[in-house]
Structure formats: C-alpha cells, structure tokens
Amino acid sequence: MICQSVSLKNFRNIPAAHVNFCSGINLVMGNNAQGKTNLLESIALMAIGKSFRDAKEAEMIRFGQTQSMVELTYHDTVRQQIASVMMDATKRRVWMQNGNKVPKVADMVGQFRTVIFMPEHLSLIKSGPELRRNFLDIALCQMRPVYMNALQRYNGILKERNRLLKQAGEQGTPLSVLSPMLDVWTEQLAAAAAVLAPYRAEFVEKMNRAAVEVFCEMTDGKEIPRFVYKGVLGYGEENQQNDAKNKIFQKMEESYIREIAAGVTLHGCHRDDIEIYLNDKSARLYASQGQQRSLSLSMKLAEGEISKETHGDYPVFLFDDVLSELDRGRREYLISKISGKQVVMTGCEQIDAISQIKHRNTQEHRVISVEGGAFFEEES
Numbered sequence: 374m375i376c377q378s379v380s381l382k383n384f385r386n387i388p389a390a391h392v393n394f395c396s397g398i399n400l401v402m403g404n405n406a407q408g409k410t411n412l413l414e415s416i417a418l419m420a421i422g423k424s425f426r427d428a429k430e431a432e433m434i435r436f437g438q439t440q441s442m443v444e445l446t447y448h449d450t451v452r453q454q455i456a457s458v459m460m461d462a463t464k465r466r467v468w469m470q471n472g473n474k475v476p477k478v479a480d481m482v483g484q485f486r487t488v489i490f491m492p493e494h495l496s497l498i499k500s501g502p503e504l505r506r507n508f509l510d511i512a513l514c515q516m517r518p519v520y521m522n523a524l525q526r527y528n529g530i531l532k533e534r535n536r537l538l539k540q541a542g543e544q545g546t547p548l549s550v551l552s553p554m555l556d557v558w559t560e561q562l563a564a565a566a567a568v569l570a571p572y573r574a575e576f577v578e579k580m581n582r583a584a585v586e587v588f589c590e591m592t593d594g595k596e597i598p599r600f601v602y603k604g605v606l607g608y609g610e611e612n613q614q615n616d617a618k619n620k621i622f623q624k625m626e627e628s629y630i631r632e633i634a635a636g637v638t639l640h641g642c643h644r645d646d647i648e649i650y651l652n653d654k655s656a657r658l659y660a661s662q663g664q665q666r667s668l669s670l671s672m673k674l675a676e677g678e679i680s681k682e683t684h685g686d687y688p689v690f691l692f693d694d695v696l697s698e699l700d701r702g703r704r705e706y707l708i709s710k711i712s713g714k715q716v717v718m719t720g721c722e723q724i725d726a727i728s729q730i731k732h733r734n735t736q737e738h739r740v741i742s743v744e745g746g747a748f749f750e751e752e753s
C-alpha cells in the first residue's frame with residue numbers, strides 16, 4: 374500500500390497543502406509546533422476514521438474556520454484510490470471513496486491501512502492495559518471490518534448497561550426487578566464480545582511468531598518473549614461463537630450483585646489485556662527498560678507483518694518523533710527493518726538520523742520540511 378499524496382484544507386494549523394510522498398522513506402522535518410504531527414494525523418484519519426490523538430473531529434478544524442478537508446490518494450494492490458473526508462463545525466462528516474459517498478465510517482476504515490507509531494507506544498509494556506487494548510483495536514479495526522462494527526456496538530451497549538447499573542445502585546432497585554432488563558443488555562454485550570474476543574486472541578497468537586521473530590533478531594536471541602491474550606474467555610474457549618457468547622453471558626450474570634454495587638460492568642472486552650513475558654517472567658515487572666522498549670518496538674513491527682499476512686501488502690508506517698526516542702542500536706535496527714516499506718516519519722532537524730537512513734537504506738527517500746503549516750520538498 375502506497376500513500377501517494379495528501380491534500381489538506383483548514384486542517385489544524387495547515388490552511389492549504391498538497392504533499393507528495395515517495396514510495397520509500399519520507400522524512401518530515403521541522404521545529405516544534407510547525408505541523409508535523411498534524412500531517413500524520415490527517416493521513417491516519419483516513420485509515421482509522423478518527424484522530425490518533427483521540428481528539429474530537431471539531432478540534433481538527435483550523436481555528437476560526439468552519440470546514441476542514443482531507444483527501445488522500447493511495448495505491449493498493451489493485452488500483453489507485455482516492456479517499457476523502459469533509460468535516461464541519463455542525464459535526465457533519467462526509468466520507469468519500471473515489472467520488473462516491475460512504476455512508477458509515479466503518480465502511481471506510483481498513484481500505485487504507487497504516488501502522489501508527491508514537492513515542493507513547495514505547496511504553497506499551499509498562500503502561501496500563503488501556504494502551505494495549507487500544508493497540509489491538511487500532512490494528513484489528515483496520516484489518517477486519519466486522520471487528521470495527523462489533524467494537525462500535527460493544528462500546529454503545531456498554532455505555533447503556535453502565536448507565537442502568539449506576540441508576541439501579543443509586544435507587545436501590547432490587548435485583549429481581551432489574552434482572553430482566555439487565556439480561557437484555559448483557560445478552561447483547563456478550564454477543565458483541567463473542568465477535569471481538571476471537572479476533573483479539575488470534576492476533577495475539579500471531580504476535581507469538583511475528584513479534585518474537587523481530588525481538589530475537591533485535592536482541593541476542595537469548596530471551597524469548599511470549600504474548601498471552603487475557604480476555605473474557607480462557608485460552609481456547611473462544612472458538613465457537615455461540616458457545617463463547619453463552620460463556621461470557623454466564624460470567625456476567627454471576628456478577629450482577631457486585632456490578633450493581635460497583636455501578637459498572639465488571640466483565641468484558643473493556644477489561645482485556647495482553648500479558649507479556651520474557652523467558653516466562655512478567656516483562657512488565659522484570660524486564661529492563663531497554664528490553665521493554667525492544668518488546669514494544671517488536672509489537673509495532675509485528676502489527677505491520679500481521680497486516681501484510683492478512684491483506685497481501687504492507688500498510689504505510691507512520692512514525693511520529695520515534696527515531697529521536699531510540700538509542701543508536703535500536704534506531705539502526707528500525708531503519709534496517711523499514712527497508713522495502715513506505716514510511717512517513719517526523720523529526721526535528723536530525724542530520725544524524727538522515728545520514729543513517731541515507732547510508733543504510735538504498736531505497737528511495739524524500740525530505741519534506743515544515744514551517745508554520747506549510748510543506749516544502751527539499752532537494753536531497
């Protein structure tokens with residue numbers, strides 16, 4: 374998958390821009406607060422249907438303006454595609470693919486695929502479970518359309534169910550009265566969870582090949598990582614969807630009384646995690662900071678490998694200020710691993726990184742400089 378160009382209008386601090394990319398490494402260079410991350414955010418928007426900074430869409434519209442436009446031209450395995458979105462202050466969103474309106478954002482997501490790598494991802498091991506769940510969701514939404522639909526459903530039902538539990542707790546509603554209504558929400562939540570859980574389990578299982586391979590290559594190979602999906606269901610339980618739904622329902626039902634007391638849903642995909650071990654010891658508790666960073670890096674590179682296995686071509690890699698966060702060894706490894714892939718990476722003036730890339734990578738590269746929301750292609 375090759376991102377050929379992006380055109381922006383009133384997107385964040387960018388009044389109007391058209392940026393062309395080469396099929397190899399694109400270095401977006403500039404001082405702080407010039408628009409580097411904004412450019413990556415606009416590209417990622419077309420892949421995941423939302424801001425990777427978790428910003429509301431209105432925040433992406435340039436201050437003082439009422440409309441914002443992003444148009445991305447890319448090439449997939451078959452043909453050139455043009456995807457665009459128009460966002461306005463009244464929350465109207467118009468998604469288009471090759472000139473045709475796309476009714477639901479979920480139908481857009483995954484047509485164009487990226488791996489988004491930000492400095493916070495270097496904390497994937499030591500951070501709380503939310504970042505790891507988010508990692509799974511971003512990867513899987515782009516790989517499987519049914520996943521995104523189920524996730525949207527799940528989050529909507531969870532909100533309603535939590536509202537009901539909170540209200541019941543506050544009003545002291547007896548379980549006998551609440552049960553029939555709670556059952557309805559629980560059934561729907563379990564059904565959505567039974568779609569999500571097998572995809573999450575499968576993805577984590579694939580990491581045991583893809584990420585382990587990367588990690589062992591990056592380190593001396595003495596320590597072997599292991600990734601375990603810790604979800605609503607036990608290992609191997611997720612195979613039969615109907616069966617899975619019933620099992621999840623049962624677990625939730627057993628917790629009704631505790632849930633009313635807590636006012637929230639205690640079981641479900643919103644509590645999932647990936648447990649990560651290094652030589653069978655918890656990486657979060659025992660791995661060194663350096664090992665944790667290598668593990669994080671291997672998870673992100675694995676995401677690209679798994680996406681390629683699923684769709685036949687690599688996604689576009691977006692690295693936001695990642696190179697400057699890595700020490701020389703890991704940086705060199707990362708640069709060697711991105712050969713043959715398209716990367717758009719940002720950084721402040723880093724002659725060192727540029728020369729490493731030029732030296733180690735024979736593939737095409739392009740340097741784009743940014744100043745005050747304006748982009749210029751540099752002679753290289």
Ligand SMILES: Nc1ncnc2c1ncn2[C@@H]1O[C@H](COP(=O)(O)OP(=O)(O)O)[C@@H](O)[C@H]1O
Binds near residue numbers: 408
């Ligand atoms: N909606 C917006 N309208 C105008 N400017 C914005 C908007 N959102 C963010 N900005 C500006 O964009 C700049 C940050 O751009 P960013 O791409 O994050 O910088 P960097 O080059 O450091 O990655 C800041 O100066 C910020 O004020």
Ligand SMILES: [Mg+2]
Binds near residue numbers: 409694
């Ligand atoms: Mg930035």
